[in-house]
Amino acid sequence: MSCDTARVNDHGLSYFEDYVPGASYECGSVSFDQASIVTFAKEFDPQPFHVDPVAAAASPYGGLIASGWHTASAVMRVLVENYLSAESSLGSPGLDEIRWPSPVRPGDTLRVRATVAEARRSLSKPDRGIVKTLIEGVNPEGQPAFRAIAINFVLVRPPSGG
């Protein structure tokens, strides 16, 4: 796995107010090789089609594919570097509708795109907002191999205007 080296917050996303519904960001890309696919899956998801090239070839997938958790985690890395802000990200209560519509195979690279779907101030905690984001990991054929709606808590801009 490797990631683009774009600077954190290349998009100028610092606080809740910067996440505007409809805005879409190309966040970088992530590549998968056979070694990283097998290493991850041996630790976390040792199903035959993730860890054993021979068994994988005989499976319905016709070859080794990445664990969906590997794909999701690798996409997260790109989001931490180029979408979430170290200044304001307060973590996530969860995600909805995680899907892996196409398998990720050794040699594949996914472009990661983040589209702000919803942004609202918290009613109970006025220092933050809740941002929902459509996350997509798109393969070179233009097909999404990963898709999810991420929910994130993000600090509002301090009153000082900081």
Added chain:
Amino acid sequence: MSCDTARVNDHGLSYFEDYVPGASYECGSVSFDQASIVTFAKEFDPQPFHVDPVAAAASPYGGLIASGWHTASAVMRVLVENYLSAESSLGSPGLDEIRWPSPVRPGDTLRVRATVAEARRSLSKPDRGIVKTLIEGVNPEGQPAFRAIAINFVLVRPPSGG
């Protein structure tokens, strides 16, 4: 991270027909230590509260917490060992409603429980069914620290009765 060493399919789950809605299985447990939390997060989710104990202490979490992707991946390991069947598991199109209701901290152990929520034969592919499972990772205080609805494709039992 460590996992119980219970045999694969301790519960006798081999094919689609064995996953009966309402049935609930204790699948084992998974433990998190600071080193594994930091190692995972440095690779996939390098937010301060996952990788830096000092920054984490000053964060709203008051200390280091595991990346949600680490928690999910570690729970997956237990499911591969004690819920899914190597004979019949065809992978997953995705999950719904992933939530991390409580943080996972160094030293925590989660018990993993899988409850069959829904099981239906595929209309388009008669060799398989679709199983939806409520997955829970419960901490020693009895609170869920991970929850999701997993969707899995599972082969039906071969006509031979195999």
